[in-house]
Amino acid sequence: MRAGTGAPPATSGSGSVAAEVHTRVRRRWDAAAETRRDTLDAVSAHDIDADVPAAVGRALEVILQGRLDDAAAVDGTFAQDIAARAARFTLEGGKRIRSQFLWWGLRACAGGRDPGQTETALHLAAGLELVQTCALVHDDVMDGSPLRRGRDAVHVDVQTQYGTPTAGGPGEPFGAAAAILVGDLALSWADDVLASVDLDDAKARQVRALWQSMRTEMVAGQYLDLQGQAIGSRSIIRSIRTASLKGALYSVERPLAFGAALAGADETATRALRSAGRCAGIAFQLRDDLIGAFGDPAETGKPSGDDIRDGKGTYLLAVATARAEATADRELLTLLNACVGRADLADADVRRVREAFVTTGARAIVEDKILRLIRTANRHLGAGAFVPHADRRLRELFHRVAGLSAAGDPAAPSAPRGPRAEGRSR
Known part of the structure; x- marks a missing residue:
């Protein structure tokens, strides 16, 4: 299962930005690479419990070192421009939320002792992080988002390397095409990681089936999101369906199911984890909706009001529209129809849409639904006889991704703790 040896590839003359990108990745490794690899092999469950993101980060360093070696053997420019960016994006930033759910799902079912x-x-958690790289890089291209984690998005970074973007905006053809390749490569690496894990036949079939479903669901959710923008969807039912596919399954339920599968959990425990994960995952996405509308750019690393300008068919927007229709509030309906989905929407109009979300009661309804979903998720956990300390950590994670305190209070809008703070900056 070791994923390659040697140092990252040397830089060559394909531009100072490419060299800088590659150097930043290269610094991840030092002369003790083999010692670190041996440490990874021998790491204990107790050590991982103490800091899951750090443990997964170390696994990624070993895996990506091998992938960069392979890329350098193919072509130096490709290694610097594409492979190094995929590695850097995966290694830098993030809370490793999906990895944490996988790990604590495993531990909850008494796994991780061997x-x-x-x-x-x-390794499987590292694979999930690479899938997330693909999802985020591609998402930024599709949305034309100029920023990610407070820095240039990958497509903007590549375009800038080869020439300042013109008035056409951040989605210049070359930068966008290169970023798609960065995401494709990350997904290929993720599949390589899955193929490398050593499992008995029964577990291998179960894990591969989950992996295949997760990838398909992720793409389906992203397409529903895009198509909803294109047709101006305001459907409550559709918004929950999109939230389930795009957020709940991929971000929470499937990672928990991977953990249960690796632990050899019985059907009762697996069902309890998946049901809890579905509820917590929808809450995760609904918090993302709120932060997409109300989040502080200093916290999210994204422009304020992005989802409003993009015309995202969120549950928040669907509820606001339904409430305005129910009260025959034509002024609010006109405002929503005129402003939502306008890429050039002024900040003042973004504030007016936010006010509409509040005055219709939509924001309060979404907050209440998030709280009820997390309570339901916790009840589902109670149906399984899980290891106490892992059960506790899962409940804490549910609250965190939903933007709730341990006591179940909504997070303050100025300090978002949902997936945009956990995810967009990761």
């Missing part, structure tokens, strides 16, 4: 199982879990 060193081989522990290493397998870390």
Whole structure:
């Protein structure tokens, strides 16, 4: 399962930005690479419990070192422009939320005691992080988002390397095409990681089936999101369906199911984890909706009001529209129809849409639904006889991704703790 040896590829003359990108990745490794690899093999469950993101980060360093070696053997320019960016994006930033759900799902089902199982879990978690790289890089291209984690999005970064973007905006053809390749490469690496894990036949079939479903669901959710923007959808039912596919399954339920599968959990425990994960995952996406509308750019690393300008068919927007229709408030309906989905929408108009979300009661309804979903998720967890300390950590994670305090209070809008703070900056 070791994913390659040697140092990252040397830089060559394909531009100072490419060299800088590659150097930043290269610094991740030092002369003790083999010692670190041996440490990864021998890491204990107790060590991972103490800091899951750090443990997954170490696994990614080993895996990506090998992938960069392979890329350099193919072509130096490709290694610097594409492979190094995929590696850097994956290594830098983030809370590793999906990895944490996988790990604590495993631990909740009394898994992680065998060193081989522990290493397998870390590698599979690393694979999830690479899938997330693909999803985020492609998402930025599709949305034309100029920023990610407070820095240039990948397509903007590539375009800038080869020439300042023109008035056409951040989605210049070359930068966008290169970013698509960065995402494609990350997804290919993720599949390589899955193929490398050592599982018995029964578990291998189960894990691969989950992986295949997750990838398809992720694409389906993204397409529904895009198509909803194109047709101006305001459907409550559709918004929840999109939230389930785009957020709940991919971000929470499937990672928990991977953990249960690796632990060899029985049907009752697996069902309890998946049901809890579905509820918590929808809450995760609904919090994302709120932060997409009300979030502080200093916290999110994204422009304020992005989802309003993009015309995202969120549950928040669907509820606001339904409430305005129910009260025959033509002024509010006119405002929503005129402003939502306008890429050039002025900040003042963004504020007016936000006010509409509040005055219709939509924001309060979404907050209440998030709280009820997390309570339901916790009840589902109670149906399984899970290891106490892992059960507790899962409940804490549910609250965190939903933007709730441990007591279940909504997070303050100025300090978002949902997926845009957890995810967009990761």
